[in-house]
Amino acid sequence: MVISAGCLGGTARETVTLPGETITVTKTKTETTTRYIENTSRLEVLERNLTACSERLMTVERALNATQQTMAELREKYRECLTGGTQTGSSPVTGGEGYTVTVLEEREYYTNLIKAIDSSKSEIYVMMFLMKYDPGDGYDPANDLIRALVKARQRGVRVHVLLEDGIDENRKAYDYLRANGVDVTFDSPSTTLHAKVVVIDGKTVFIGSHNWSEAALDWNHEVSVRIDSRKLAEEMVDYFKRVRGR
Numbered sequence: 260m261v262i263s264a265g266c267l268g269g270t271a272r273e274t275v276t277l278p279g280e281t282i283t284v285t286k287t288k289t290e291t292t293t294r295y296i297e298n299t300s301r302l303e304v305l306e307r308n309l310t311a312c313s314e315r316l317m318t319v320e321r322a323l324n325a326t327q328q329t330m331a332e333l334r335e336k337y338r339e340c341l342t343g344g345t346q347t348g349s350s351p352v353t354g355g356e357g358y359t360v361t362v363l364e365e366r367e368y369y370t371n372l373i374k375a376i377d378s379s380k381s382e383i384y385v386m387m388f389l390m391k392y393d394p395g396d397g398y399d400p401a402n403d404l405i406r407a408l409v410k411a412r413q414r415g416v417r418v419h420v421l422l423e424d425g426i427d428e429n430r431k432a433y434d435y436l437r438a439n440g441v442d443v444t445f446d447s448p449s450t451t452l453h454a455k456v457v458v459i460d461g462k463t464v465f466i467g468s469h470n471w472s473e474a475a476l477d478w479n480h481e482v483s484v485r486i487d488s489r490k491l492a493e494e495m496v497d498y499f500k501r502v503r504g505r
Contacts, residue, residue, distance in 0.1 A: 358488035368469045368483045369400045369476045375459050375485075376407040382417040383408065384458040384499045388451075389470035390422055392432035400476040405432055409439040418442060421503050423452040432471075444503060452502065455483070458495045463487050466495070 363371055376383065385408070392405050412418045420436055422429045424445040436443040446452040457465040467483020469475050 386456040390432040391472040
């Protein structure tokens with residue numbers, strides 16, 4: 260706060276001599292004094308507010324640190340769940356119970372599956388919603404998979420195929436497989452078989468969105484997984500048999 264005060268001081272007399280006379284003049288001397296007074300009460304209020312703000316900021320920082328720690332713990336638990344095991348991409352993840360899972364995007368499904376069929380040694384089970392056989396097409400990955408089943412059968416591998424009954428396009432695949440000694444059947448007309456499952460040698464399961472058609476195997480956006488697990492393979496074979504009615 261600033262206070263200014265004027266009209267301070269006093270008077271002074273001054274004598275002036277003029278020709279023939281002497282005149283006395285009285286002058287008033289004025290001084291202005293400025294004083295600066297510090298408003299201590301307002302500063303104290305500001306200091307208290309700053310202190311309160313600092314304490315609140317510290318509280319917020321502690322809360323944020325606690326939240327970050329909680330998030331880190333949740334991420335770690337989520338990673339532990341993943342190692343049970345799934346992972347995007349073609350790199351397999353080994354689970355804690357001795358199985359591995361590989362996510363197969365787009366054409367990765369075809370390249371992984373045909374290798375597994377070609378190297379099969381004992382038994383193959385296939386449940387497929389759409390299996391489109393087009394013998395006149397010189398480039399068709401679905402043809403490759405279907406013919407790979409026949410080659411496996413010719414090597415002595417037991418091959419079992421279950422197809423959806425309500426799709427006319429499955430008829431060519433059915434006829435071709437049956438003509439080459441493959442155990443192939445249609446599901447019941449009263450139900451829809453929408454599964455896409457392949458089980459190889461009682462230990463490897465392919466399951467996901469891929470049908471056996473050129474579209475699904477070559478240019479659609481599709482994703483499936485390969486799971487190497489004897490327990491899951493056994494469950495899928497049991498499911499195959501239940502749906503087919505043994």
